[in-house]
Amino acid sequence: MSIDNNKIVTALSTILNPKTGLNIIRSKMVDGLKIDGNNVTFTLKVPPSDAAIKSELNFACMAAIQEVYPEAQVHVHMAGSEAGGKADNLPQIKNIIAVGSGKGGVGKSTVAVNLALALKKMGAKVGLMDADLYGPSVPTLLGMQGERPKLEKLYGQAKMRPLEKYGIYTISIGFIIEPEQAVVLRGPRLGGIIKQFINDCLWPELDFLIIDLPPGTGDIQLTMVQTVPVTGAVMVTTPQELAYVDALKAMNMFQLSNVNVPIIGVVENMSWFTPEELPNNKYYIFGKGAGKRLVKESKTTLLGQIPLIQSVREAGDGGEPAVLNPDHPAYPYFMSMAERTLEQVNLRNEAMAPTQIVKINT
Numbered sequence: 001m002s003i004d005n006n007k008i009v010t011a012l013s014t015i016l017n018p019k020t021g022l023n024i025i026r027s028k029m030v031d032g033l034k035i036d037g038n039n040v041t042f043t044l045k046v047p048p049s050d051a052a053i054k055s056e057l058n059f060a061c062m063a064a065i066q067e068v069y070p071e072a073q074v075h076v077h078m079a080g081s082e083a084g085g086k087a088d089n090l091p092q093i094k095n096i097i098a099v100g101s102g103k104g105g106v107g108k109s110t111v112a113v114n115l116a117l118a119l120k121k122m123g124a125k126v127g128l129m130d131a132d133l134y135g136p137s138v139p140t141l142l143g144m145q146g147e148r149p150k151l152e153k154l155y156g157q158a159k160m161r162p163l164e165k166y167g168i169y170t171i172s173i174g175f176i177i178e179p180e181q182a183v184v185l186r187g188p189r190l191g192g193i194i195k196q197f198i199n200d201c202l203w204p205e206l207d208f209l210i211i212d213l214p215p216g217t218g219d220i221q222l223t224m225v226q227t228v229p230v231t232g233a234v235m236v237t238t239p240q241e242l243a244y245v246d247a248l249k250a251m252n253m254f255q256l257s258n259v260n261v262p263i264i265g266v267v268e269n270m271s272w273f274t275p276e277e278l279p280n281n282k283y284y285i286f287g288k289g290a291g292k293r294l295v296k297e298s299k300t301t302l303l304g305q306i307p308l309i310q311s312v313r314e315a316g317d318g319g320e321p322a323v324l325n326p327d328h329p330a331y332p333y334f335m336s337m338a339e340r341t342l343e344q345v346n347l348r349n350e351a352m353a354p355t356q357i358v359k360i361n362t
């Protein structure tokens with residue numbers, strides 16, 4: 001009986017990429033498959049990992065093929081994938097968007113969550129990583145307090161599966177420890193947790209991973225740009241002068257020549273106050289202008305201005321973000337913010353090469 005190419009591919013597609021948990025055919029790890037009589041030969045492009053995992057993978061491939069064709073002689077050549085490129089970390093994710101701000105409390109998490117859900121509504125596959133380790137808000141904003149991610153073993157390594165809510169995938173330190181304990185985490189451990197969110201999480205194939213960064217500039221932001229190729233950053237600010245100064249500092253971090261993460265655009269939150277009973281009135285209680293000034297400084301685009309509306313806070317506290325409800329007064333603002341973000345990400349991808357992981361000597 002001659003060996004059928006398709007049956008070999010089917011057998012190999014039961015083997016998983018040790019890094020992502022996706023199958024090795026989908027992950028394009030199998031190259032140069034050749035069948036010659038009973039000999040089955042191919043190259044397996046493996047992400048950097050230890051020798052034990054490589055040998056387990058090797059045996060798993062052989063066993064899967066020999067289950068279908070016991071007479072097959074299987075020759076697997078192991079080849080490392082190129083180091084430092086997008087292929088290494090989160091290759092299954094097309095766009096990684098970091099949402100940053102100069103200061104806390106400007107609504108960065110609210111923007112990140114509504115952006116993620118709006119992109120999902122527009123048909124994208126979306127993940128949301130809560131990297132704000134000191135003040136994780138995602139569990140509350142998505143109404144997921146107390147939920148825990150499932151742990152699984154993959155080739156002997158413990159992996160976490162992101163939780164699913166409203167059709168998006170998410171992970172947060174708030175799902176692992178009680179939020180009030182997060183403040184006791186210190187520098188080196190913070191970087192370790194971010195790396196776990198990236199390397200030890202079984203993220204599915206996604207069009208967008210939105211990352212809710214902590215406010216300001218610091219180790220977590222740096223670890224992030226060093227560990228994954230961030231496609232671009234969305235900066236969130238409130239309209240007042242003081243917010244502008246801090247937002248500019250945070251924005252400049254992404255623009256450092258050795259970081260070089262493009263700014264996708266600026267979202268101005270709490271641009272004006274609109275009382276629910278007077279929906280056409282706008283009161284500029286925080287002044288005007290920070291968003292536009294930041295846009296001018298970064299030569300980017302104003303992705304949106306979101307009004308300060310009491311029910312935005314209520315929707316967030318209630319775990320059902322505004323963009324889930326088409327009748328919510330903030331719905332059109334968040335949707336148009338997401339549409340512009342998508343437009344700008346597409347323009348960025350047409351105009352520039354993928355971001356490389358940043359190498360910083362500290």
Ligand SMILES: Nc1ncnc2c1ncn2[C@@H]1O[C@H](COP(=O)(O)OP(=O)(O)OP(=O)(O)O)[C@@H](O)[C@H]1O
Binds near residue numbers: 312
């Ligand atoms: N447009 C808005 N209208 C009304 N309330 C808002 C608006 N945006 C955010 N809020 C509320 O402001 C508070 C702070 O928002 P959020 O947690 O999103 O900010 P943040 O910048 O992520 O803060 P931190 O990084 O310090 O956690 C929340 O209670 C949120 O519901």
